[in-house]
Amino acid sequence: SVLLYQKPNRDICQSGTSLKIQCVADSQVVSMFWYQQFQEQSLMLMATANEGSEATYESGFTKDKFPISRPNLTFSTLTVNNARPGDSSIYFCSSNWGGAETLYFGSGTRLTVL
Amino acid sequence: GDSVTQTEGQVALSEEDFLTIHCNYSASGYPALFWYVQYPGEGPQFLFRASRDKEKGSSRGFEATYDKGTTSFHLRKASVQESDSAVYYCAPGSGKLTFGDGTVLTVKP
Numbered sequence: 001s002v003l004l005y006q007k008p009n010r011d012i013c014q015s016g017t018s019l020k021i022q023c024v025a026d027s028q029v030v031s032m033f034w035y036q037q038f039q040e041q042s043l044m045l046m047a048t049a050n051e052g053s054e055a056t057y058e059s060g061f062t063k064d065k066f067p068i069s070r071p072n073l074t075f076s077t078l079t080v081n082n083a084r085p086g087d088s089s090i091y092f093c094s095s096n097w098g099g100a101e102t103l104y105f106g107s108g109t110r111l112t113v114l
Numbered sequence: 115g116d117s118v119t120q121t122e123g124q125v126a127l128s129e130e131d132f133l134t135i136h137c138n139y140s141a142s143g144y145p146a147l148f149w150y151v152q153y154p155g156e157g158p159q160f161l162f163r164a165s166r167d168k169e170k171g172s173s174r175g176f177e178a179t180y181d182k183g184t185t186s187f188h189l190r191k192a193s194v195q196e197s198d199s200a201v202y203y204c205a206p207g208s209g210k211l212t213f214g215d216g217t218v219l220t221v222k223p
Contacts, residue, residue, distance in 0.1 A: 004157075033211060042203065043158065043213045092157050101207050102148065105157030 002027050002097035004106035012112045013083050021078045021109045023093030028073035033094040033103070034066075043092065049076050083113040116141045116206035120214040127194050128222050135189040135217045137204035139180075146207030147187040149178060152216075153200045163207070196221045 003026040013019050023032060031050050035043040047068055049055040055068040069077045080087055090108045097104060119138040127133060139147055146165035150158040164171030164178040164187050171178050176191045189202060199221045204214045 040218075042215050045211050048211075094157075101146070102160045102163070103150075103158070103205075103211070104160065107155075108157050 001102075002029055002095055002104050004093050004095060004104060006091075006093055006106035006109050008109060009107065010110040010112070012114065014114055015084055017083055018079055018081045019083060019111070021080070021091055021093075021111075023076045023078070023106055025074045025095060025097075027097065029095040029097050030073070030099060031095060032070060032076040033096075034068060034076075034078050035092040035094060035105075036061075037090045037092065037108070039089070046078075046091075080111065083111075085113045087111060088113045116143075117212070118147070118204050118206050118214040120204055120217050122217045123215065124218045124220070126220045126222070129195055130193045131221075133189070133191040133194045133198075133219065135202055135204075135219070137178075137187045137189065137214060139185050139187055139204075139206060141185070141206065147178070147180070148205045148207060149176070149187075149189055150203045150205060150213070151200045152203065158203060158213075161202075165207070194219070194221045196223045 005024045034046040037043045045058050046061045047055045047057045049068045049070040051070050051073050067079045090110050092108045093106045094103050117140045121136045148163050149161040151161050152158040162171040162173040178187045178189050180187050201216045203216045
């Protein structure tokens, strides 16, 4: 398995600002995934990030709004640009250590946009 | 493509009750299904994987069996505890990275 650490645990920001969410894995992983979860809803895959290549975004998510960096095999950063109240949700990083189908998740970052 | 539908949005039980959560699965290939549990304030945790006709997956007293006739995986537990209160998600295998809508389980002492 793999342990994923996210920071910050929570953040409050003003509309129009940008913020970064960091995810660190305790071992090297090929793929990292970012999910968005609105209150009392399921998880929505935002993007897949592999080391050394541009992230692949799912429908409804764009690179301009949610740029993702993946500089090495243990680290990824999700940025929320021009934050809006509609972006208020929990963001999770995830990985399938060893390329297996099982997903492991960080503890999440709860974002509130005022 | 592979997709899952969880039929129960919420389930309320008392301790020691029997639990069944249904997950209907539409698969284009070999069916394998994952169950995850999410406790309040935490990220989802892998519970177990189930696959094949009648091949059970199990963990922590939970088990799931694939019913080929109805293309469903049903999560079951014989005797729930208050600590089982959480949201349960089924997710198709095959690297789809998607989740069902989730079932909120509330167990009263």
